[in-house]
Amino acid sequence: MDAGKTCPSSTCTPGNSLIGIRGPDGRIKALRTPLPVTAEFAQEAARSGPPEARMRFASACQTSGCSQWTGTRCGVIDRVLHHLEAVPEVLRTDLQPCAIRATCRWFDQSGATACHGCDLVVTDLRAPMAAE
Template sequence: MASLFCPSSIAKPGAELFGVQNASGHIEYLEESIIVDKTFVETARQGRAPEERFRFASNCAKNGCGHWAGEGAGCGLVGKIVEAMNRKAEATLVACTIRDRCRWFHQQGATACANCDEVVRNLRVQAA
């Protein structure tokens, strides 16, 4: 099986852009994901961080990610999101171009999808 995607990746060349934040703060999913290149990333970094406006997916880093809870548990972030947002899955899911490769969907199923459209990354680092 191919590596699953993290649906909360950073903007980097080779990542898939699969959603854009709308004016209400929700993610609108693209009909087709777009593989971003260096030019897109450089342009998107002008102004507000692209991770706060777009949703990117790339291979799950597993042990290379602070949210990784181990091979048996998987991504710890999706469980926190589902618990905090507590939205139940709808009978019909919105179309998503990465669902079949999405780590969150593989772990939490439709419940992950129900809680996904308000997730954006905040990459700001607090000063020490």
């Protein structure tokens, strides 16, 4: 396990970073430059419902402090890619620019395959991360 990786599916919490916004086609459009989440931004974004349903946020991967950690890896992207195997036509074939790829937990685990399905991921708040 490699510490110091970035979670690409985190919460709209002050101190985290906004890294993508869902477009009209339902896919996440990655920002070239992450924007810091402030308390004001988080409060304003929550006025229209869970921000995580419309945007993607990054933070440090919590590894064993996260309910998605299997003990050796992040279970989220494994499940996403497993489901998408059945519908390969929805996968991207190109790599869109990504500000966190160099440290991304999912890219570290699955390489470009993770990126091909990443823009279809909406953060699941039913399995909240442990308190930081």
